[in-house]
Amino acid sequence: MHTLLDIQNIHKAFGGNVVLQGASLNVMPGEIVGLLGPNGSGKSTLLNVASGFARSDSGEVRFQGEDISRLPAHRIVQHGMARTFQLPSMPSRMSVLEVTLAADTRLHGVWSTLLRPRAVREAEAEALQQANQLLDALLLTPVKHLAASAISGGQKKLLSIACALMARPKLLMLDEPTAGVHPNLRRDIVQTLQRLRGQGISQLIVEHDMHFVREVCTRCVVLDRGQIVADCKPEELSSHPQVIEAYLGR
Ligand code: ADP
Numbered sequence: 001m002h003t004l005l006d007i008q009n010i011h012k013a014f015g016g017n018v019v020l021q022g023a024s025l026n027v028m029p030g031e032i033v034g035l036l037g038p039n040g041s042g043k044s045t046l047l048n049v050a051s052g053f054a055r056s057d058s059g060e061v062r063f064q065g066e067d068i069s070r071l072p073a074h075r076i077v078q079h080g081m082a083r084t085f086q087l088p089s090m091p092s093r094m095s096v097l098e099v100t101l102a103a104d105t106r107l108h109g110v111w112s113t114l115l116r117p118r119a120v121r122e123a124e125a126e127a128l129q130q131a132n133q134l135l136d137a138l139l140l141t142p143v144k145h146l147a148a149s150a151i152s153g154g155q156k157k158l159l160s161i162a163c164a165l166m167a168r169p170k171l172l173m174l175d176e177p178t179a180g181v182h183p184n185l186r187r188d189i190v191q192t193l194q195r196l197r198g199q200g201i202s203q204l205i206v207e208h209d210m211h212f213v214r215e216v217c218t219r220c221v222v223l224d225r226g227q228i229v230a231d232c233k234p235e236e237l238s239s240h241p242q243v244i245e246a247y248l249g250r
């Protein structure tokens with residue numbers, strides 16, 4: 001089986017602050033990989049590098065064998081890799097449904113609107129259907145006409161998953177999908193991610209909650225001071241010496 005995402009030897013510094021020091025990890029098709037590590041260890045930065053929101057100083061990111069290290073974020077989405085952010089911010093003037101529709105990369109481009117109006121109308125109808133289905137699956141139908149900024153923090157996390165899924169990704173990267181989320185919604189997010197895995201969507205998830213990690217992840221990697229120090233099954237984490245060192249050893 002071919003590696004879906006292959007992150008090799010990433011280095012990244014912000015000024016004098018060295019954040020990633022040769023971080024490597026991979027995701028195979030069908031996996032849900034948990035990316036763990038203490039605050040400030042570089043998890044979000046690694047997701048930013050992999051998804052094209054930050055440039056690494058050196059190292060390589062391959063998706064389905066193709067080097068995507070130098071591609072901008074919107075091109076990476078088109079390759080089949082979509083992500084959510086740790087703190088999703090939502091526009092106040094757009095409804096939940098509009099925000100979901102705006103995430104569809106097929107609808108962008110004024111030239112196609114001018115040159116191929118019928119194709120654009122068809123794509124719009126398809127996108128509307130897909131958006132409604134996703135909002136339904138993510139339990140957001142009751143709030144779909146509300147301003148996206150007015151829904152709860154947990155619902156914003158679900159909405160950002162819906163937006164990422166509009167790109168029909170093969171790999172979904174999630175940055176702390178349940179942090180600060182009400183326990184009821186947390187259950188919904190867990191079930192959603194498991195269902196997506198059943199539909200063949202692999203995942204790389206930054207998460208601190210150990211219950212979540214044990215329930216959802218098929219494998220875990222642990223980042224400490226910019227390097228991967230453990231790669232193991234969720235149940236092996238609590239007895240892994242480098243993991244204990246990463247969380248307690250300083
Ligand atoms: P984590 O997600 O593991 O908590 P981050 O990747 O957010 O860690 O941050 C790791 C380090 O990188 C922190 O010291 C943070 O201040 C720094 N950092 C992250 N993004 C930036 C940025 N855009 N500019 C400057 N420093 C940054």
Ligand code: MG
Nearest residue numbers: 043044045086
């Ligand atoms: Mg983070």
